[in-house]
Amino acid sequence: MVRPPHDIKIFTGNANRSLGDSVSRYLNVPLGRVHLSRFLDGEVWFQIEENVRGKDVFVLQSTSTPVNEHLMELLIMIDAFRRASAARITAVIPYYGYARQDRKDRPRVPISAKLVANLISTAGCHRVLTMDLHASQIQGFFDVPVDHLFAAPVIIDHVAQMGLQDLCVVSPDAGGVERARAYAKRLNATLAIVDKRRETANVAEVHNVIGDVSNKTVLIVDDMVDTAGTLCKVAEALAEAGAGRILASASHAVLSGNAVRNINASRISQLIVTDSIEERPERKSDKIVVLPIGELMGKAIQNIHEEASVTSLFI
Numbered sequence: 202m203v204r205p206p207h208d209i210k211i212f213t214g215n216a217n218r219s220l221g222d223s224v225s226r227y228l229n230v231p232l233g234r235v236h237l238s239r240f241l242d243g244e245v246w247f248q249i250e251e252n253v254r255g256k257d258v259f260v261l262q263s264t265s266t267p268v269n270e271h272l273m274e275l276l277i278m279i280d281a282f283r284r285a286s287a288a289r290i291t292a293v294i295p296y297y298g299y300a301r302q303d304r305k306d307r308p309r310v311p312i313s314a315k316l317v318a319n320l321i322s323t324a325g326c327h328r329v330l331t332m333d334l335h336a337s338q339i340q341g342f343f344d345v346p347v348d349h350l351f352a353a354p355v356i357i358d359h360v361a362q363m364g365l366q367d368l369c370v371v372s373p374d375a376g377g378v379e380r381a382r383a384y385a386k387r388l389n390a391t392l393a394i395v396d397k398r399r400e401t402a403n404v405a406e407v408h409n410v411i412g413d414v415s416n417k418t419v420l421i422v423d424d425m426v427d428t429a430g431t432l433c434k435v436a437e438a439l440a441e442a443g444a445g446r447i448l449a450s451a452s453h454a455v456l457s458g459n460a461v462r463n464i465n466a467s468r469i470s471q472l473i474v475t476d477s478i479e480e481r482p483e484r485k486s487d488k489i490v491v492l493p494i495g496e497l498m499g500k501a502i503q504n505i506h507e508e509a510s511v512t513s514l515f516i
Contacts, residue, residue, distance in 0.1 A: 208288075209506050210253055214262040214278060216271040217479040220295065221261045223495025228503060233258075237274065245270075245277045249285055258287040259502050260326075264298035264317075265455070265478040272298065272317065276324045283325030291505060292326040295477035295498065296425075296453045300335035303342075318342035330501055330511075332477055332494070333424045333452035336376075348511045350501055352452040352475050353380075355492050357387050359473060360420060360450070369393050369417040369444075371410075373435045381422045393419070395435050415443035425453040426472065429460040433467040440468045453477050454491070456484045464488055 212233040213221030225232045234250040260282065262275040275292065282290045303314040314336075321329065322344045329343055332350040340347040360368075368390040372381035378394055385392045393412025419439050426432055426449070436447045447468050454474035464472055465486055472486075475494045497514065504511050 208255070208257050209502075210251075210256045210258045210287075211502070212249075212258065212260050212278065212282075214260070214271060214274040216263045216265055216274070217261070217295065217476070219479055220263075220476055220495055220498070223476075223493060224261060224499045224502065227496050227499030235278075237278075245273050247274070247277050247281055249281055252285075253282055254286040255288045257289050257291075257506050258282050259291045259293050259330075259506075261293040261295070261498075263294060263296040263478055265296050266457070268298045272320075276320055279321070279324040279326050289328070290326045291502075292321055292329045293498065293502065294321075294329060294331045295475075295494065296455075297331050297334055297339070300339055303336045303339055312342075314339045315342040319344075328505070330498075330505065332498075335424055348501060348505060350497065350511070351515050352477070352492075352494060352497075353383060353387070354515055355475060355494055355497060356450050356452075356473055357384060359490070359492055360388060360448075365418045365420075365446075365448075367417050369412070369414050369419045371395060371412075371414070371419050371421045371435070371439065373421055373423050373431065377423060380424070384420070384422050388420075390420070391417070393439075395438060410438055410442040414439055416445050418446045419444045419448065421447070421449040421469075423449070423451045425455055426451040426460065426474065427455040428458050429456070429463040429467070432472075433463050433469065436468040446470055448473065450474070454480075454484065454489070460484075461486050461489070 210233050211225055211230050236248045238246045240246050260278050264272045299313040299317040328346040330348045333352050340349055370381050370385040370390045371393045372378045373395050393414050396409040448471050449469050450473040452475055461484055472489045475492050480491050500514055501511050
């Protein structure tokens with residue numbers, strides 16, 4: 202049964218208020234009133250300042266830097282809405298942190314992606330809406346339904362409007378081939394793969410470029426860019442293989458440490474990202490283009506609220 206429009210409520214934490222405002226404008230639903238601050242010792246202090254009993258509540262919060270702070274905000278907010286008798290609580294997590302440890306690939310390591318999924322489910326949410334998970338199998342880590350969006354429609358539309366000739370889409374590693382192939386198909390481009398070895402976190406070595414990139418405009422496609430060290434090494438390998446203009450795209454602009462400096466000094470002419478993580482002044486660069494996803498997230502929220510298909514947004 203379709204819920205009356207007035208039953209929807211949108212709330213946001215501190216992680217990405219600008220995206221919350223964008224979603225609110227698209228849906229023509231004002232952001233819910235809350236008090237979110239800290240006790241003197243740093244604990245999260247939260248209170249809902251309006252009635253949510255029987256409402257369809259959407260809590261928008263990326264678990265971006267500072268990750269632990271924003272994750273605790275999300276958990277405490279969900280718990281408050283559950284105790285305030287919301288009819289349904291959807292955690293809207295554009296960027297899902299703690300996703301890089303998604304399996305036991307070496308002895309004595311945690312599966313933190315599963316742990317965080319357990320925390321979010323236990324807090325009391327009824328479903329999760331997220332975008333471009335680091336690994337698709339993370340959807341199965343949740344004990345509640347997960348709607349998995351992709352930034353591809355937004356990024357592909359932007360690249361298509363650039364009118365690039367002789368384009369080759371590049372996967373920076375074997376794990377991203379499926380994503381790169383989907384981009385290549387939509388952009389009528391060729392496909393190449395970079396053979397990469399990662400020995401430790403944030404450190405990777407590039408070995409070979411598989412495919413013809415000579416004199417082509419290349420687009421490196423990834424789900425996230427953190428320190429950008431690996432991305433810059435991939436760009437260097439492509440340049441050595443004869444690539445012409447080098448572009449890159451990533452759904453999530455984590456941009457830690459010297460990432461912006463690395464990008465500015467690299468062979469990359471443009472890095473295309475989304476605002477799934479809130480843009481900050483220290484992360485700005487003439488090379489970085491930030492695409493808005495407020496409309497995409499807003500459509501997904503509207504479809505979930507109306508019990509309509511979310512898959513239709515990216516078919």
